[in-house]
Structure formats: structure tokens, C-alpha cells
Amino acid sequence: MSAGRLAAYGVLALLGGLTGAAGAVVQGAWFPAGLLLALLAVGALCYGGLLATGTRIGPGAAAAGWLLAVMALTTSRPEGDFLFGSGVGSYLFLLGGMLTAVICTTLPVLPPPAPPAKPLGG
Template sequence: MPPAGRVAAYVGLLLLGAVVGAAGSLVQSAWVPAGVLLALLGAVGLFRGGAYAMGTRAGAVAPAAGWMISVILLTATRPEGDFLFAAGVVSYLFLLGGMAVAVMCATLGPGRQPNDPGARLAK
């Protein structure tokens, strides 16, 4: 069982990922060429920062999950006909690019390594 502080940090990263996803959803369509880049760079910064702050790949997965949940919930249309994402290249670039960035950051995050130098292979 992980310590309570570590669990709280993962929950905080999950909530921060949801906020970054919601903010990116608004920015990506506001400034067409630069908005998508800004939204994706914000996601990359959060995912990589979470991985390095926690020292594990789960540090990138937690904000990526929050990002994914908020973005998927914001893609749904409302009964009144309101929507946040228009059907266009920019929206799909944000959705698919964010998912690809999340997978890359979670894959390239720091893995668990023993701290003892004698525990490494070929030593």
C-alpha cells in the first residue's frame, strides 16, 4: 500500500490533468495554428513533469487519465445542440495528438531502477 502522500499526489495529478485538458479544449479552437500547439505543449509539460516528479511512469499516466476523461466528456454534444469541439482537422489533431503524447510520455517516463550500484546487471 503506497503512502497517503503519494496517493494524494497522484489524485492531484489526475485533477490537474483534467484542468489542462479542459483548458486545452478551449484554447485549441480559439487560436487556430498556435492554440493546438499551446494545448499540446501544456499537456506534454504536465505529463513529463508528473513522471519526473513522481519518479515513475505512473506519474505520467495519472494526468494523462485526467486529461483523457475531461476531453472525452467535453466532446459530447448537449441536448440543446451546444458543442465544444467542431468537426475539423484542428479538433482531431488535438484529440489524437494528445493521446499520442500521453502514450509517449508514459512510455518514455523513468522506470524503476534499484538504487544500489551492485544490483545492476553487468557490474
Template sequence: MTDGGQGSLLAQPLQRPSAARVAAHAGLFLLGAVTGLAGTLVQAAWFPGGLLLALVGAAGLFLGGAYATGGRGGAVAPVAGWIVAVVLLTTARPEGDFLFAAGGTSYLFLLGGMALAVICATLGAGRQPRGGPARLGK
């Protein structure tokens, strides 16, 4: 399959990420964990507004991370932090304390957050090849 003489635009070699990109993704991971923790506390406190606030905050972080870094990895980093925090908070502790009740709101938060994670990672700005706009059929 030929690329019409535009091989330099379509097939760019992968490069090692810069230190700034690694730091940005690590910061987004931590922000995702904090958002998961805050969402866990808020979603049960003020129903239904707390649930909506938690989900909108998570979606904003996921999609904002994708646009801030210019790639879908910027959405995946906070999603990973959110999932790690939420999964760690779903386990019951030996003292009997837990943050998630066995109600519909908790399940809506967990499943809604995961659905938003997939949507935002899919809609996030993917990396585009560099160069000017091309017209087909020239």
C-alpha cells in the first residue's frame, strides 16, 4: 500500500517522551486519584447533585487532560489514577469502615465514571501528523 509520496507525514518514528510530558502525565495521574477520592465523598453526600458534580468533575479532568497534552494519553493518565483510587476505596477495611454504600448511587458513580472514561479517552484529541493541510486529488 502506498501513501502517495507523503511517507514523512504519515509514518513518523516514535520518540522518547520529554521530561515535561512525563511530569504532566504523572500530575494528571495524581489529579485523577484526588478527583476519584473527592467524587467518592461528594457523590454520597448531596444526592443527586453530588453525583452529577462528581461525574462532571471527572469528565472535565479526563477530557481536559487529553486536550492539555494534545493526545489521548492525557485522558488515560487521570483515568488510571481515578480507577486506582476508586477501586482502593471500594474495599472494606478490617475496622468495618467503607466509603461506598450498597446503593444505586454508588453503582451509578462507579459505572458512570468508567463510561465517561471510555468516552473521554475516545473523544480526546488524538495526535495528528505535522505539516500543512493536504488536499486529496491534486
């Protein structure tokens, strides 16, 4: 595996973490539009990782970063504060984000289309 590809996976994981943290804030602040925006962001990042790397590791790295950030933000602090409420929006964000990441990670990687064949008579 090349160093460039490893760097791309690291950047995708970092962007996944940032997307998860931003989505956690936005989904609760602007429900339901924020929830839709957060889910679209994780879907776009994971699908973009698939297109950018051409492997399933790309969206998997983005999904792993997203999941680590979201799981870290679901824990309560000693003061009793937490970022996610117990409403339906939080559960939709967690489950919808995981489902979106799994869908993007398991999409088939198609080869580029072949160039058109030359006509027989010409």
C-alpha cells in the first residue's frame, strides 16, 4: 500500500471525526433539517471516500472516524452534561449515520468504463 493512500485514509478518518462532531451539534440544533444535513454529510463523505480511493477501506476509514467521534460524544461527563438528548432525533442520527456508512462501505467498486470499440468497416 502506498504512502499516499495511507495518508488519504488518515485524512478520511479525520474528516469522519469532524463530520460526526459537527453532525452531533447540528442535528439537535436545527431538527429536522439539521438531522437531514448531518446524515447527508456522512453519506457524502463516505461515498466520496469510495470514489477518491477506489477501495472499500476509504469509506470504512471515514465511517470509523465518524463512529469514534459520535461514540465519544455520547458518554456523559462527570458534571452530568452530555451532548445527545434522549429524543428521536438523536437516535435517528446514530442509527441513520451507521446505516448510511454501512451502505456506502458495501457499495460495489465498479471499474471505469471501457473505451468504445472501433467499427469493423472503418
